[in-house]
Amino acid sequence: MRLRAGSAVRLVVWTAVLAAAAMAAGALIKGPLGGYYFRLLILSGIAVVAAVSLNIINGFSGQFSLGHAGFMLVGAYASAGITLFAHHSINRAFDAVGLPAGARTPVEFAIAMIAAAAAAGAVGLVVGLPSLRLRGDYLAIATLGFGEGIRSIFVTVDALGGASGLHDIPEYTTLTWVVLAAIGVVMMSRNLALSTHGRALFAIREDETAAQAVGINTFKYKVLAFVIAAAWAGIAGALLAHSDKNIDPRSYSFMKSIEIVVMVVLGGMGSVTGAVIAAIGLTWLPELLRAAAVYRMVFYSALLIVMMIVRRQGLFGRAELSIRWMAETLRRMTSRALGERR
Amino acid sequence: MALLEVDRCTVAFGGLIALDEISLKVEQGEIVGLIGPNGAGKTTVFNMITGVYKPAKWRTMTSETESARQVLPTARKRVHYGDIVFDGKSIRHLQPYEIASRGIARTFQNIRLFNNLSVLDNVRSACHVHAKTSIPGAILRTEAYQKDERRILKSAVHLLHVFGLGKYKDEMAGSLAYGEQRRLEIARALAVEPKLLLLDEPAAGMNAQETRELAELIKQVRDDFGLTVLVIEHDMRVIMSICNRIYCLDYGEVIAHGTPDEIKNDPRVIEAYLGEG
Numbered sequence: 008m009r010l011r012a013g014s015a016v017r018l019v020v021w022t023a024v025l026a027a028a029a030m031a032a033g034a035l036i037k038g039p040l041g042g043y044y045f046r047l048l049i050l051s052g053i054a055v056v057a058a059v060s061l062n063i064i065n066g067f068s069g070q071f072s073l074g075h076a077g078f079m080l081v082g083a084y085a086s087a088g089i090t091l092f093a094h095h096s097i098n099r100a101f102d103a104v105g106l107p108a109g110a111r112t113p114v115e116f117a118i119a120m121i122a123a124a125a126a127a128g129a130v131g132l133v134v135g136l137p138s139l140r141l142r143g144d145y146l147a148i149a150t151l152g153f154g155e156g157i158r159s160i161f162v163t164v165d166a167l168g169g170a171s172g173l174h175d176i177p178e179y180t181t182l183t184w185v186v187l188a189a190i191g192v193v194m195m196s197r198n199l200a201l202s203t204h205g206r207a208l209f210a211i212r213e214d215e216t217a218a219q220a221v222g223i224n225t226f227k228y229k230v231l232a233f234v235i236a237a238a239w240a241g242i243a244g245a246l247l248a249h250s251d252k253n254i255d256p257r258s259y260s261f262m263k264s265i266e267i268v269v270m271v272v273l274g275g276m277g278s279v280t281g282a283v284i285a286a287i288g289l290t291w292l293p294e295l296l297r298a299a300a301v302y303r304m305v306f307y308s309a310l311l312i313v314m315m316i317v318r319r320q321g322l323f324g325r326a327e328l329s330i331r332w333m334a335e336t337l338r339r340m341t342s343r344a345l346g347e348r349r
Numbered sequence: 350m351a352l353l354e355v356d357r358c359t360v361a362f363g364g365l366i367a368l369d370e371i372s373l374k375v376e377q378g379e380i381v382g383l384i385g386p387n388g389a390g391k392t393t394v395f396n397m398i399t400g401v402y403k404p405a406k407w408r409t410m411t412s413e414t415e416s417a418r419q420v421l422p423t424a425r426k427r428v429h430y431g432d433i434v435f436d437g438k439s440i441r442h443l444q445p446y447e448i449a450s451r452g453i454a455r456t457f458q459n460i461r462l463f464n465n466l467s468v469l470d471n472v473r474s475a476c477h478v479h480a481k482t483s484i485p486g487a488i489l490r491t492e493a494y495q496k497d498e499r500r501i502l503k504s505a506v507h508l509l510h511v512f513g514l515g516k517y518k519d520e521m522a523g524s525l526a527y528g529e530q531r532r533l534e535i536a537r538a539l540a541v542e543p544k545l546l547l548l549d550e551p552a553a554g555m556n557a558q559e560t561r562e563l564a565e566l567i568k569q570v571r572d573d574f575g576l577t578v579l580v581i582e583h584d585m586r587v588i589m590s591i592c593n594r595i596y597c598l599d600y601g602e603v604i605a606h607g608t609p610d611e612i613k614n615d616p617r618v619i620e621a622y623l624g625e626g
Contacts, residue, residue, distance in 0.1 A: 199487060209474065222446050
């Protein structure tokens with residue numbers, strides 16, 4: 008695999024620039040914004056990672072997974088396992104290689120997140136291999152069962168923390184990490200969608216029989232989408248655990264999976280941009296509705312219902328927000344306006 | 350040797366024998382017709398060749414195995430599946446996508462396009478078999494990946510032009526007119542770069558003019574792409590004008606095969622279509 012020199016450099020430069028920008032922005036806005044809104048910012052970033060990754064399964068490949076919170080939980084535990092219990096041995100290894108003090112926390116957290124992605128991805132493979140033979144409603148039920156099952160395991164097995172979960176997890180999650188993860192999952196989704204592999208997923212969504220007839224290994228691609236999405240959900244879980252500073256397995260319930268599904272549906276199944284916007288919007292909306300006090304959730308559900316009636320295909324349908332798309336829309340709107348005047 | 354050879358294959362749905370020890374041969378470069386009354390099992394033949402249905406096992410009751418059974422008790426369990434040989438290799442055990450990548454592409458009786466993808470992407474998604482880049486390569490947009498995508502785009506656009514669909518390339522496939530959808534489905538099948546093309550009632554629902562154009566197109570495509578074609582069709586004008594040979598099916602059995610002239614005058618074919626005279 009050879010990267011073109013230009014594109015490799017561009018990738019590194021952009022990542023560095025964005026990381027620096029996020030770091031600077033984090034430092035600048037944390038004070039004036041206050042802890043509450045800053046935390047909402049972090050949570051919306053984590054929601055973006057979760058929603059955009061679920062979009063790979065539900066939006067791209069047209070399968071229906073209701074177990075995303077389960078993969079987040081696996082990632083949360085895997086990463087906390089590293090930062091809580093392997094902390095000292097990792098630091099000893101850092102001593103051995105002489106890693107400077109400032110780089111230790113980021114490297115340790117990076118290791119924890121890779122572990123989270125690997126663990127959640129592996130569980131995704133184990134769950135996906137049998138359950139992706141099912142279709143539609145049956146798959147939804149199977150993934151729902153997985154999500155609830157994995158939560159029950161963590162709640163009941165005392166060696167894994169039991170019902171009280173895990174505590175005293177270091178607060179490693181910064182705005183920089185969240186932004187980097189969000190950009191990572193968006194870039195990956197977009198590049199996948201533009202490639203022959205993305206088209207294979209879309210073909211499966213449209214017509215599985217026809218997809219097979221043109222030589223697409225539908226089962227392989229469904230499993231692949233499932234594993235990629237699970238791995239990113241694991242990263243979202245790792246970020247959440249290291250922002251919450253604890254893991255309460257009960258909060259990674261079926262309702263959380265539903266929340267992520269709602270983000271994907273509301274944004275428009277298959278639209279990465281839609282998933283991003285909906286994830287941010289739905290994280291802030293309940294908070295902004297706090298003025299409505301006890302009627303908050305009533306408003307929230309009413310808004311969702313209205314949204315689905317007015318725009319069933321979701322905010323973006325399958326469109327993506329790009330410079331070309333904006334230019335086309337602008338051109339269409341102006342030509343229509345001019346046409347009306349004539 | 351024949352490009353495709355189906356040797357005594359049976360397909361059963363529960364107790365219903367849909368295909369009863371079917372045998373047929375398609376030679377390289379031929380256009381072979383598959384005709385027969387409704388429910389004769391024509392589409393089942395396609396589904397069997399493309400791996401959607403697997404041939405069922407059946408027990409030979411020939412004297413040869415009968416005598417073998419007396420010698421070897423285990424021979425009792427000997428069952429046969431028949432065989433489907435394509436391009437010199439058996440494809441009986443393969444999955445539909447593997448059969449497609451070996452070089453058999455098809456269209457469907459009730460058009461099955463990827464309706465919410467653009468016309469271009471319908472064809473491009475069928476270029477998948479010949480795409481070379483790995484998933485990490487696609488995510489990192491390596492040089493090889495970009496080159497591969499450019500090649501796919503070029504061949505897809507070329508195919509669309511051959512089928513007169515170039516101007517619709519950014520339209521959704523589902524929004525095309527019926528005749529254009531039929532043509533797009535053939536274009537998509539050709540993007541697999543098949544050796545054998547299976548067409549399931551390509552002229553269904555077309556008017557006389559469109560039907561004539563389609564017949565020409567099939568012949569042209571056979572010549573230009575060096576294809577072999579197996580076609581199911583009810584329109585006898587199409588069948589008689591393009592086919593080198595014809596198989597006639599009735600109740601899951603081949604009741605006649607031969608040249609168009611032979612088939613036209615075959616009493617069994619006439620009986621199957623019109624009933625006893």
